[in-house]
Amino acid sequence: MDAITSYIDHMFRSLPPTTEVSRARSELLQMSEDRYRELLAEGVSENEAVGRVITQFGNLDELADDLGIRRELDRAGSEGEGASVEFSHEEAEHFLDVRRRGAWFISAGVFVILLGISQLVFFAEGTAGVDGNTETVPLALLFVCIAGAVALFIVGGVSLSRYDRLEHKELRLEPQVATAYRAQREREQGTFVALLAGGVALIILAVAIPAIFVDATSGPAGNRAVALMLVIIAIGVTILIQAGMRRGALDRLTAEGDYAPEKRRSNSITGRVAGPYWMLAAAVFLGWSFIGDAWDRSWMVWPIAGILFGAVVVTIESFSPDKRKVDGGR
Template sequence: MIFADKLIQLRKKSGWSQEELAQQMHVSRQSVSKWEGAQSVPDLEKMVQLSRLFNVTTDYLLKDEEGEPEPVPGEDRSESVRRVSMEEASAFLEAKKQSAGTVAFATMLCILSPIGLILLGAMSEVPRYGISENVAAGIGMILLLLLIAAAVAMFIISGSRTSAYDFLEKEPFETAYGVTGMVRERKEQFRETYVRNNVIGTCLCVLSVIPLFAGILIDEHNDLLLCGMVCCMLTIISVGTTFFIRGGTVWSSFQQLLQEGDYTPKNKKASGAAGGYWVMIAAIYLACSFLTGRWDLTWIIWVGAAGLYPILLAILRKHAEK
């Protein structure tokens, strides 16, 4: 039996189409077709990759001999690699779609949480409102904590919906026959929505500073007006962020199943190492805000963190390649 026949046999035994095997090997479907048609032979690196993928020895693949595949000593892929069925893949995509709105709204509440504190603090400095500084701080903190608590509850609920699929981020897995094609089709159908959400989110975030500049032009010495404009800016940013998250959450679910983008084995390691980054940023944001009391300024921490995150990921990915 020649290599081409063995490859066809192993691929069909695994339940993969040529396109799905090509995805696993990071080559084109035409390359797999040529291998199976005996028109070309994979190079040594790809041959080793095939032996690992099908859990057979390279000798079995290279030698034109009959016989059953010889498993690689010390490896048992049936135990180490989980296979994702069509039903599991569909359920995962649906769970991520449902959680996208919840996570987006929870993030919006986090961004909006200091607005009450900012406005009440500014109003306490205007005698005609009759609000003392302590009352303003107390009511503002209560509102902030209520919004944060609601957001945390939403994050927990959202996490519980998708907790059964955590293995997609933490463990190696394979997809059953037809899953890759289904996911790619849904991804292409969603592409236009994803691009539109990113465009809207970007435009809103860029335009969010307009209220602040408008307040400065109207009366740069009116602290209450300027604080109101800062609150308008945070509101616009929060709305823009929801577009990013709603589109990004669904898009990332496709990438997880296809093991593309941030979810290739190499990038998953880097993303996992950066997993505590946003927790640390949230802690820094809250600490700085409470210590300084400048909730109208500390939101800049999130902007800086967002700019640094891609750099951190790039460094971690570079390190993962070594």
């Protein structure tokens, strides 16, 4: 219970010491204590009970309206933009756990949607009915996969949004805790590089698969090659997302790598661009495939989109104000 009390104290630390804030803190502490005791009575271990309580009541932004402190929270957020926030070891571990779960949801969503496109391409030839239309089952499976992927994206996004309020704040850890996470980041450097190289290698090899069937790209063999390519790309992208988000979480805690002060602005812009960009790529792929009946060629959208996105990221970083400031000071 001490861990929960400490966590709640950290949540309210940035708020003004008003009567409303004090009442809200006491109310939240009482709710957390009641829930903690309920979990213990159900046979849950103390550590698991603490984790569940923090997960349920650990986002002050979600609880602000019910606690009646929305005005105080918004005012503190606007005044504290760019300020630092103290982060305990328990909070840091919970942050890593949330990012880990969010990475699984997001990577699973990407895998499912590419798998749905893969099976549609696989059955694109030789499965037409008497009216010449594609079989409805693969098309139905595609939309089921899209719906499932959207659900996974939403769950992952909600999970990751717990720390949105800290996006523009520096996380200040105790010296020994920060040192431990920097050491952990260094230990995982080799694994991160290996996963990154493996994911990229899979995607490059996958793109080469249709070239092997260049003489049969208009037939079933070509469709199978493209379908296999999409599955392998899905595996490669999943690896990259997992590795990248794990590394990003450690970078966030240690203020290194992509979360170094000079790179945070460009990362924020890249994050806002990435979602609409890949949704547009999917729309182009589906539109070209359905309207132009170009399943044998439309797969090229994905490698081209990947290359262009790399160019977009480089351009954003090159024109970032913080990047120009650092380069100009050399």
